Amino acid sequence: MSAMKQEAPERQEIEELLPWHAAGTLSRRDAQRVEEALARDPELARRYALVREEFGEAIHLNESLGAPSARAMEKLFAGIEAEPNRRRPASFDLGSRIGEFFSSLSPRTLAWSASAAAIAIMLQAGLLANIMLTGTKPSGYETASAPSTDPGVGAFTVIRFAPQATSDDITKFLEANKLSIAAGPMAGGLYKVRVAVTGIPKGELARIVKKLQEDKVVGFIATTE
Amino acid sequence: MQVLYARHHVRVYRFVLRLVRNEATAEDLISEVFLDVWRQAGKFEGRSAASTWMLSIARFKALSALRRRPEDELDDETAGQIEDHADDPETALAKKDKGSALRQCLTKLSADHREIIDLVYYHEKSVEEVAEIVGIPEATVKTRMFYARKKLSELLKEQGIDRGWP
Numbered sequence A: 001m002s003a004m005k006q007e008a009p010e011r012q013e014i015e016e017l018l019p020w021h022a023a024g025t026l027s028r029r030d031a032q033r034v035e036e037a038l039a040r041d042p043e044l045a046r047r048y049a050l051v052r053e054e055f056g057e058a059i060h061l062n063e064s065l066g067a068p069s070a071r072a073m074e075k076l077f078a079g080i081e082a083e084p085n086r087r088r089p090a091s092f093d094l095g096s097r098i099g100e101f102f103s104s105l106s107p108r109t110l111a112w113s114a115s116a117a118a119i120a121i122m123l124q125a126g127l128l129a130n131i132m133l134t135g136t137k138p139s140g141y142e143t144a145s146a147p148s149t150d151p152g153v154g155a156f157t158v159i160r161f162a163p164q165a166t167s168d169d170i171t172k173f174l175e176a177n178k179l180s181i182a183a184g185p186m187a188g189g190l191y192k193v194r195v196a197v198t199g200i201p202k203g204e205l206a207r208i209v210k211k212l213q214e215d216k217v218v219g220f221i222a223t224t225e
Numbered sequence B: 001m002q003v004l005y006a007r008h009h010v011r012v013y014r015f016v017l018r019l020v021r022n023e024a025t026a027e028d029l030i031s032e033v034f035l036d037v038w039r040q041a042g043k044f045e046g047r048s049a050a051s052t053w054m055l056s057i058a059r060f061k062a063l064s065a066l067r068r069r070p071e072d073e074l075d076d077e078t079a080g081q082i083e084d085h086a087d088d089p090e091t092a093l094a095k096k097d098k099g100s101a102l103r104q105c106l107t108k109l110s111a112d113h114r115e116i117i118d119l120v121y122y123h124e125k126s127v128e129e130v131a132e133i134v135g136i137p138e139a140t141v142k143t144r145m146f147y148a149r150k151k152l153s154e155l156l157k158e159q160g161i162d163r164g165w166p
Helices: A002-023 A028-040 A042-063 A070-082 A094-103 A107-133 A167-176 A202-213 B002-020 B023-039 B050-068 B076-081 B089-096 B098-108 B111-122 B127-134 B138-158
Strands: A155-161 A180-186 A190-196 A218-224
Touching: A002 A028, A002 A042, A002 B111, A002 B138, A028 A042, A042 B098, A042 B111, A042 B138, A070 A202, A070 A218, A070 B002, A070 B023, A155 A202, A190 A202, A202 A218, A218 B002, B002 B023, B002 B050, B002 B111, B023 B050, B050 B111, B050 B127, B098 B111, B098 B138, B111 B127, B111 B138, B127 B138
Parallel strands: none
Antiparallel strands: A155 A190, A155 A218, A180 A190
16 A cells, blocks of 8 residues: 555656657656656556657647748848848857757657658759759740840749658649749758749739749748849 | 748747737747847857747747737637537537547647647657746646646547546
8 A cells, every 4th residue: 555655656757757758858767767667557558648649639730730921031031121230140150050950859850850851852952953954944934035044033932842742743843833943952951943034023923922832842932032 | 040930930830829829920920039039149048959949939929919919819710620519510520530639629728738738749848948938847847738638638528538537
């Protein structure tokens, strides 16, 4: 009886850690304690199965929430433009940012992200090679003026393709929307994509971006100069 | 800044959206969050992960916005996700799907409980990081998560799904 009384607080303590164990965010020591408790306590193991269900559905729910429109980014950069000039803080350089970003990921996320990034880079490199080797002509929304070959002329967006998009998906997306890749991949896996061979009004560009954003191939899109 | 935004904006947006439950408000708020990040970049000392720091700012902005609102308004889409007690045949069928029922119950939790569940499960924050974001002791983080899960089970039970816990 006294043993049960001593065991109950320990089970309670371990049970409180189960959500973090499911998410893979416990320290090695705590994870080991939880693993040992799960191995010897079938009831705790049953409750852990419930936690795993919640974990999966919480991710499912959040992933179904979609992403913000380009309006949020436009508003942000308009806000930054309106700020008084300031020196870029030294701690905000790209190198340290990348370090912070990776240090913020759990080992599980890091492993998945690395695999996904490797696949995405291979697919996108393949796509670019395919485009260059087959001589796909950059098209876009042509006007009466002659198409320009100047990579700086035209109307552009920056796009990051969805990690699950295949090279076929991306090729079809570019062809269907008469787009061509002008530069990239840049930092963050972004590509500069030409949507028209001449400049077009901002409103028209925003309309095109909004339409393209709805395509599942697009992970992120915004207008750019 | 573009890189930082590209990496984090979706998760920050989803965190804010789950709190304010209005897409337009959430979009406005993430612009404000990243503007603050840009303004305060020099103050960030790197003691915690950048995402933890951003979620702290996002939480503060979301709660301030909720305080400005007379009541917890719902947009049509979010309201549509929340189940009415009088079930139509389709809803009754949906309830048979435990996963779907769980997701519906997750939307019905209080803001405090939604927040902690999302931080732990979706944003993969440790006990220490949740304590930093929410501004509560680590022991409270664990008990709040426990009670959030308990409430979730009670909501499921009301829908006829008894998990045998707590």
